[in-house]
Amino acid sequence: MADSRHRHARKAPRRLNISRAILPTAGLLTLATAGALVVSHDPASPVQAAAQPKQDLFAVSAEKTNDIEISRSADRAPLTNEADAEAKVKGTRFAVSDLEVHAAAESSSPVLANVSSGKTVDITGVTKGEWAQIIHKGLPRWVKAKALAKEMPLGTSPCASGSGAERGLQPDTIKVHRAVCAKFPSIVRYGGVAGRGEHATGQALDIMVGTGNPIGYDIAAFLQEHRAELGIEYIIWHQHIWRPATSGAWRSMSNRGGATANHMDHVHVTTYGNAAG
Numbered sequence: 004m005a006d007s008r009h010r011h012a013r014k015a016p017r018r019l020n021i022s023r024a025i026l027p028t029a030g031l032l033t034l035a036t037a038g039a040l041v042v043s044h045d046p047a048s049p050v051q052a053a054a055q056p057k058q059d060l061f062a063v064s065a066e067k068t069n070d071i072e073i074s075r076s077a078d079r080a081p082l083t084n085e086a087d088a089e090a091k092v093k094g095t096r097f098a099v100s101d102l103e104v105h106a107a108a109e110s111s112s113p114v115l116a117n118v119s120s121g122k123t124v125d126i127t128g129v130t131k132g133e134w135a136q137i138i139h140k141g142l143p144r145w146v147k148a149k150a151l152a153k154e155m156p157l158g159t160s161p162c163a164s165g166s167g168a169e170r171g172l173q174p175d176t177i178k179v180h181r182a183v184c185a186k187f188p189s190i191v192r193y194g195g196v197a198g199r200g201e202h203a204t205g206q207a208l209d210i211m212v213g214t215g216n217p218i219g220y221d222i223a224a225f226l227q228e229h230r231a232e233l234g235i236e237y238i239i240w241h242q243h244i245w246r247p248a249t250s251g252a253w254r255s256m257s258n259r260g261g262a263t264a265n266h267m268d269h270v271h272v273t274t275y276g277n278a279a280g
Contacts, residue, residue, distance in 0.1 A: 092138055093128040096151035097121065099159065108134035108145045115144060121160055126151070157232050158182040158279075164191045171196035173205040175234030175274035179226070182233055183210055186225055187218065194269070201273045206236075210270040214262050222270050234279030239271040 102118035108131040116139060118124060127143065129136040135148035158178030162185070169177045172195055180193060194202070194209030201207035212219045223240040226233065230247060237246035242265040243253040262268050 089138075091127045091143070092125040094126055095123045096126050096135075096137075096153060097123055097155045098146075098150060099152045099156055100150050102146045102150050104137070104139050105134075105145045108132065108136075112145070115139070118146075121155060124151070157185075157229055160185060163188065168193035168195045168208070171205045172208070173274060173276040175276055175279045176206055176208050176272075178233045178279055179208050179235065179272050179274060182229065183222060183225070187222060190218070190222070204276070206276050207271065207273045210272065212269060214268040216268075219270050226270070226272060232279060234275045234277070236273045236275050238273075239266045241265075241267060 098118045098120055100120050102120075102124070103114045104116040104118060105112040106115055118139075124146070125138040127136045127138060129143075130148060131145070133148055134145045135151055136143055137146055138144070158181045160181060162181055164184055169180055172180070176195075180195075183190060190210060190212060192211035194211065196202060196205055202209075210219075210222055212222065219240055223238055223245070226235055226238055227245060229235075236248070237244060239245075239256070242256050242258070244256055245253050256265070259265050
């Protein structure tokens with residue numbers, strides 16, 4: 004009896020081991036069968052015939068890109084022929100102030116570019132009311148006509164010698180400095196702000212020419228001619244003063260004791276400050 008019980012106890016684990024071995028095998032057979040079914044489709048079968056062919060994703064993407072490029076090309080305005088644009092140019096004008104370049108002759112038209120004061124633009128001679136047509140980057144555009152001029156207004160262009168002398172000066176006095184340096188580029192020394200009289204307020208400028216240099220007479224005459232444009236109140240040169248508010252003639256001054264004090268080596272200009280037109 005004891006031997007029989009021991010034999011039954013040993014057989015049970017064997018059944019368990021067999022079932023564990025069979026289960027994985029059955030699973031593998033199922034997968035293999037499914038794989039075989041996928042691989043062994045008959046090309047002539049209805050299932051295969053109904054299947055849709057695969058699309059080439061790269062080809063589809065390229066087709067869409069080409070469609071976009073074509074539509075954009077259709078919307079893009081044709082470029083103006085460069086020779087045609089040059090043929091329309093009738094001259095140049097200075098921008099006397101910063102310019103806004105518009106697509107059309109209307110204030111509501113988009114601003115396409117800006118042109119800085121002092122730069123030149125090509126004009127066509129065509130105008131519409133307050134607008135003037137220019138050629139900008141090969142295309143006809145529009146700007147305010149009043150902002151264009153054949154020449155820059157006197158005293159607006161910065162001096163090639165620099166603007167150091169303009170520090171602290173009033174607007175009229177700066178114009179005098181720029182007008183003189185443009186007309187007389189050989190003059191490079193100026194006296195600006197100092198601690199006395201109108202020099203202290205920035206309303207006076209000394210134009211240093213050196214003792215005995217006759218160019219001082221030319222400078223004085225030039226400033227007389229453009230007094231209103233530059234806002235000049237009076238001029239002193241070679242121990243004489245010209246003040247148009249009191250007299251149209253040069254009047255002599257008393258001796259102050261030296262070449263500089265008597266204005267023998269420089270032309271002195273006093274301005275109103277900010278009265279120039």
